[in-house]
Amino acid sequence: MPTNSSNSGLRSNAVLTAIGSYVPDSVLTNADLERMVDTNDEWIIRRTGIAERRVTAPEQYCSDLCIEATADLQRRYNVKLDDVDYIIVATTTADMPFPSVSARLQEAFGIEACGAIDLQAACAGFTAALQTANGLLYSGAARKVLVVGADTMTKITDYTDRTTCILFGDGAGALLLEADDSRDGDLLASHSVTTGSGGHQVYMTGLSQSIGEHQLSNPGKIVQNGREVYKWAVSTVPDGIERILSKTDYTVADIDWFVPHSANMRIIESICERSGIPVDRTLVSLVQYGNTSSATIPLALDLAVKDGRLSQGQLVLMYGFGAGLTQAGVLMRWGLPSAE
Known part of the structure; x- marks a missing residue:
């Protein structure tokens, strides 16, 4: 397997082949929050830099965001997903403790022979998932890994707490990584x-x-x-x-x-x-x-x-x-x- 000549700490044959994303339609602006708690647009912008956030519908959950982000990836890059052999979803807001969000994603795309796990590392989850995917690919345990970072933070936000409710929104992003043994990985x-x-x-x-x-x-x-x-x-x-x-x-x-x-x-x-x-x-x-x-x-x-x-x-x-x-x-x- 190849090694990275400028790297003394990570070996990789993982190549990035596609990206996709999705956010819900509903927008929660700073003006909306002004009507909910004691805050204002100027204070929120000055303290956080946030102007607006997206909010899932009541019947919309983390798996729905993952499915939409993956569909966006597939559509834009015209990639095959039926041969994905591992799915990693980084999230702290799974639809339920089990089955996993990754299992719902596997079902949605009809991927027949595929490992699937949810990885919980909070806001470090996506980068931790990339590290995990790289290990699977370099070891040969997988050849094609779908990595998704997704959360429905508004579903666990306390909208009476003015210090935290101004921060959180919902969304998902997906990357497809594939093994390429002919060159150094990305x-x-x-x-x-x-x-x-x-x-x-x-x-x-x-x-x-x-x-x-x-x-x-x-x-x-x-x-x-x-x-x-x-x-x-x-x-x-x-x-x-x-x-x-x-x-x-x-x-x-x-x-x-x-x-x-x-x-x-x-x-x-x-x-x-x-x-x-x-x-x-x-x-x-x-x-x-x-x-x-x-x-x-x-x-x-x-x-x-x-x-x-x-x-x-x-x-x-x-x-x-x-x-x-x-x-x-x-x-x-x-x-x-x-x-x-």
């Missing part, structure tokens, strides 16, 4: 780290109502200590970026596009300042779609593909971070040509 380096001691800073309750000695509140809704999550992200993500680049011959100056989790524009600006990446070299999806958790990075990628900013051969650094507290980053040489 994935160049990766990094993962978890700080479990901070798990109580952002959570949604399940069977347990506590994390260690920390008692949890507001069952079934997301709870976040925004100040602490901000401090954790801006103090640790720049180190993760440096660790990824240290595994290659590249520097910050070589990065064409930085694609962080679109949590909050103020967090992104601080990470860029500390890591030396110009803000104008970032791709985000939060302005139009808000914080869609696992979907923010693929949505940002596809927005840039559609408007021509992201092109074949560019160096792209994706970095997810969120509940856990968990981080996962991937450096990729963008190998996808424009769709016909």
Whole structure:
């Protein structure tokens, strides 16, 4: 199998062959939120950079978003999906605990011989799923992997909490990765780290109502200590970026596009300042779609593909971070040509 000559930390034969995305039709604007809680458009824009977000219909769930994003991928790139042999869906808002969202996706496209798993790493889920897909492809356990990041965050949002309800939206993005043993893969380096001691800073309750000695509140809704999550992200993500680049011959100056989790524009600006990446070299999806958790990075990628900013051969650094507290980053040489 090939190895990446500029990589001391990740071996890859994974080639990106298609991308797709989907967001629901319903739009929730800052003006709409002004009528729901004590907030206003100027405050939301100044604190987060978010102008609007998309909201699923009552009968629309995570699997529906995944199906639509995958159909978009198939239509735009005219790719076969019946020979996909693994599906990975990154989500924290599955339709139900089981069956998995990935199993619903497998059924929808009639893929006969296919492994299917949901991966839960919150806002780091999509990049963690890319790392997992690369391992499956390089090991030979799979030859064609569909990776989807999707969340219906509005279904777990507390719309009486003015500090969190302004953030979240719904959406999905999908990438198709295939093994190509004739050349180096598109994935160049990766990094993962978890700080479990901070798990109580952002959570949604399940069977347990506590994390260690920390008692949890507001069952079934997301709870976040925004100040602490901000401090954790801006103090640790720049180190993760440096660790990824240290595994290659590249520097910050070589990065064409930085694609962080679109949590909050103020967090992104601080990470860029500390890591030396110009803000104008970032791709985000939060302005139009808000914080869609696992979907923010693929949505940002596809927005840039559609408007021509992201092109074949560019160096792209994706970095997810969120509940856990968990981080996962991937450096990729963008190998996808424009769709016909």
